[in-house]
Amino acid sequence: MSRYPFTAVVGADDLELALVLTTISPAIGGVLVRGEKGTAKSTIVRGLVDVLPRIDVVAGCRYSCDPRTPEPNCPDGPHDADGDATSRPVRLVELPVGAGDDRVSGSLDLARALGAGSAEFRPGLLAEANRGLLYVDEVNLLHDHLVDLLLDASAMGSNTVERDGMSVTHAARFVLVGTMNPEEGELRPQLLDRFGLSVDVAASRDPEVRAEVVTRRLAFDANPDAFLERFAGHQARLRERIAAAQERVGGVVLSPWALRTIARVCAGFDVDGMRADIVIARTASAHAAWRGADAVEREDIRAAAVLALAHRRRRGPFDPPGLDEDLLDRLLDEEPPPPPEGGDDPDDEPQGPDDEEPSDSEATDESEATDGPSADSPQPPPAQDDSPRDEQSPTSSHDTHAETEAEQSPADTQDEPQNAAAPVATASVGAPYRPQRFELSSIGRGEAGRRSRAETTTGRVVGVRPDREGKVHLLATVREAAVRQVARKAEPGSGLLVEPADLRHARIMGRESNLVLFCVDASGSMAARKRMSEVKTAVLSLLLDAYERRDKVGLVTFAGDGARLVLPPTSSVDRAATLLADVPHGGRTPVAEGLLEAADVLRIERLRDPNRRPLLVLVTDGRATSGERALERAFDVADRWHSLDVETIVVDCESGRFRLGLAGQLAQRMLARHVPLEQVSATGLIDAIAPVATPRTSNGKAA
Structure with a gap:
């Protein structure tokens, strides 16, 4: 073909x-x-x-050894330097x-x-x-x-x-x-x-x-x-x-000036480790050889840096890739290149990328074919804003909101004015933090990942089984066949007689990836207490955890008169983070509609991928205010939730001195785990547990 x-x-x-x-x-x-x-x-x-x-290879070598310098430890060797060679x-x-x-x-x-x-x-x-x-x-x-x-x-x-x-x-x-x-x-x-x-x-x-x-x-x-x-x-x-x-590449000169420039560029972009410096040095040498030059120059370093640093600069998992070319040019020009040997005439300095005349082999025809990639420096995507977000502590933010709400009367906190119109405001998102680890309690059999315990294709062998699933366990198969050799009347020297019934397959215990579906309350009852920014930060932190554990994620929001699937389940967690930042809030709180929409999404995904187990994360304060009997309808859906067989976590966003505890009641009816918002972070969880510990004296006894 x-x-x-x-x-x-x-x-x-x-x-x-x-x-x-x-x-x-x-x-x-x-x-x-x-x-x-x-x-x-x-x-x-x-x-x-x-x-x-x-390339030339040793004839018959399964490892494609070079006949001029054959591998001394080649499993098919040793190879004779004068042996047969072939070209392919x-x-x-x-x-x-x-x-x-x-x-x-x-x-x-x-x-x-x-x-x-x-x-x-x-x-x-x-x-x-x-x-x-x-x-x-x-x-x-x-x-x-x-x-x-x-x-x-x-x-x-x-x-x-x-x-x-x-x-x-x-x-x-x-x-x-x-x-x-x-x-x-x-x-x-x-x-x-x-x-x-x-x-x-x-x-x-x-x-x-x-x-x-x-x-x-x-x-x-x-x-x-x-x-x-x-x-x-x-x-x-x-x-x-x-x-x-x-x-030519082996003879390209990498001068001390070029090495200092490469080091300055890598340090200026704050990359971790030394791999970037080594890669840029090798790439710049290859670029110089590609141009036909004998030494690395500025344009070679720039082209190499654009290709080698875009994915190495420090950025969050959800930040877009890219490189600040203005910063790159400033770093490259901090130290001028040395003059060529034999004189200091500025007219004899190496030509830059804008002054270089293309050779005949580099000439291109826009209407016809090209001879391949240009030797000029490639142009990366537009520079991105690398400025860090303002640091925000979820616990301190929650305390501030609590102090603000403490001044409100009980009536004000219970009967907030609701607007049935579409959401009209958008809250900012703070810096994510490390959340506590949520995982499913039972053992699954889904795709290999990093969240819940499961029987997968990678992990630790915990046993064998006779079915035809998984990798063949060689030793167990040989042992099973060995005890039957006498009955099969195997002759000496005939080898081991193995039948299909002897095959044993490894039972491997590892971790699987899950579907994490976020169902987020974006109504006015959340925004009135100025908590939506904190809620979005918590969800972003959970999304970061899902990204690291290789999960699929989906996002459902509910506000006003209904719920909508903002992001269908996908492995692109960064899309969820982008959409989350633009989710508006305001209006009434249709909790029942949000749960029903989430249930529909989970049913469809179960048909598409039966082995991927779901985890629902419901983020709400539990205040159902969408029409008459809204709270009763929410409780009715919660009572029937167990029929879906979906493990659920209810992140309770209610705060302040006067609390109704409706999210906790929802969690109890759904047979779900109830987690207050301030305990979503790993630090918050430790702070919540610490006061319960019994203090000890210096001799180890209880005080």
């Missing part, structure tokens, strides 16, 4: 440049591509292998999202072990990708332990397997490319930092560019052979330029 040509892609210069630089210097550490659907992420990555130079294209190995660690890193060849009785290692995808490209589509949906495994192998250049009585180490030098749609969930910051470069791609809003994209795609679909022939020359020139850069 023909692949779309790499040089035929329009409007993705930054991504093309990042991919080319990592192929010039694989030690950069791979590329993470973030972008909305339909932005040709997969098309560009798959087309990259067609512009890479061919660079491989593109695609890792499925559902692959297990045995398939990725390799494992014991079970067929040979059970059939012939010999222990032989079966290489995995890391071995197949050695000296090639390893592509993971939807990398954000891959299990975290597999992402860790890939990034460790990419950084170390080798893969070690210690299992089933085997100890095997083989080379695993590959360019790791991961693509993801942020709407489907984010990667953890620790994993983001492990990718060398990152690029955010988006569809162009220029009608001319979009029309050219459609024109080329239709031409390719109509006649792939003719389209490939049209771009064959561009592909060949780009391949030659990459090969020349690969030969």
Whole structure:
């Protein structure tokens, strides 16, 4: 099947440049591509292998050893330096999202072990990708332990397997490319930092560019052979330029001035650790080799910093990515570059990116193909505001509200004026804090995650079972078959006779991800006490917890005359945080309608994903004021809530000296856990428990 040509892609210069630089210097550490659907992420990555130079490999080696410098510890070795060699294209190995660690890193060849009785290692995808490209589509949906495994192998250049009585180490030098749609969930910051470069791609809003994209795609679909022939020359020139850069990159000079500049830039953006400095140094050298230069200059450092720092700068999980280019330019210009050797004539200084004349191989035709990515510095998304939010303590905020409400009379706190009109105000959101951990009490069998206990595909082996679910437990299977060899009249030397009934599968206990549905009271009874900002901060903190535990989240709000699903359940927790900030408040309090809307959402999600268990977080003060018998209708829905079999937490937002306790009554009727708002934070929970502890004297006895 023909692949779309790499040089035929329009409007993705930054991504093309990042991919080319990592192929010039694989030690950069791979590329993470973030972008909305339909932005040709997969098309560009798959087309990259067609512009890479061919490689020489040892004939018959499953690990693609280089015949000029074969690996001394290759499991298929030792290789003779004068042995047979062959040339082949660079491989593109695609890792499925559902692959297990045995398939990725390799494992014991079970067929040979059970059939012939010999222990032989079966290489995995890391071995197949050695000296090639390893592509993971939807990398954000891959299990975290597999992402860790890939990034460790990419950084170390080798893969070690210690299992089933085997100890095997083989080379695993590959360019790791991961693509993801942020709407489907984010990667953890620790994993983001492990990718060398990152690029955010988006569809162009220029009608001319979009029309050219459609024109080329239709031409390719109509006649792939003719389209490939049209771009064959561009592909060949780009391949030659990459090969020349690969030969040149080892001799690129990284001067003390360049190292100081890189360090100043990384320190100025307050990035953690030293990985960013190393990645920028390697990327700048590759960029200089790509330009045909012999030394790293300012434009190389700038291009490298744009690609390497956007995903490393300090930001909250819900803050948009991006880089302040003005700050980058100021940091780059704090120390002028040294003059070239042989004179101080300013006219002889290295040309900047605006003064450089493009070479013939870099010339582009807007109506035709390009020779690949430009050597000019890529343009990242617009700079984002990195100023931190004002710090806000949930406990102190609650105390302030309580003091304010203490001046009100009991009648004022019970009979607040209500307005049936649509909400008209929007409260700000404070800085999130670390919430206490909420999890389901029973044991589930959902997707692997970090919240509730469950039988999953990753975790600790706690037993075996004869059913056909999960991974095969080798030792238990061998033991089960061994006791039946006499009855099966196995002949000596014939190997172990194994039948399907002997198979035993591991029972693995770990943690699962859940569906966390927030049902938030946005009515006037919340806003009248100026608590909506505090409520939104608490929900944002719980959203942050859901993000870290890899949950799906949904958001239902109720106010005025009804309830609405603001955010259908999704893995994109940052979308929920964005929508939460814009949720208005005011009007009456339709508690019953909010619960009914939440029940409908949970029923639909249970049909879509029966194994993902839900957790409802109801945030309200319990004051139902939507029409006559509003409170009675809310209690009636709460009495029937247990039929849904959904674990529920009621976050009680009522405060002040005079409290009606309606949220607590709702929790009791729903058989839910009742948590006052000030106890949502981990600190608040400790403060609430501390006064109950019995003080001790110095000798350890109770005072």
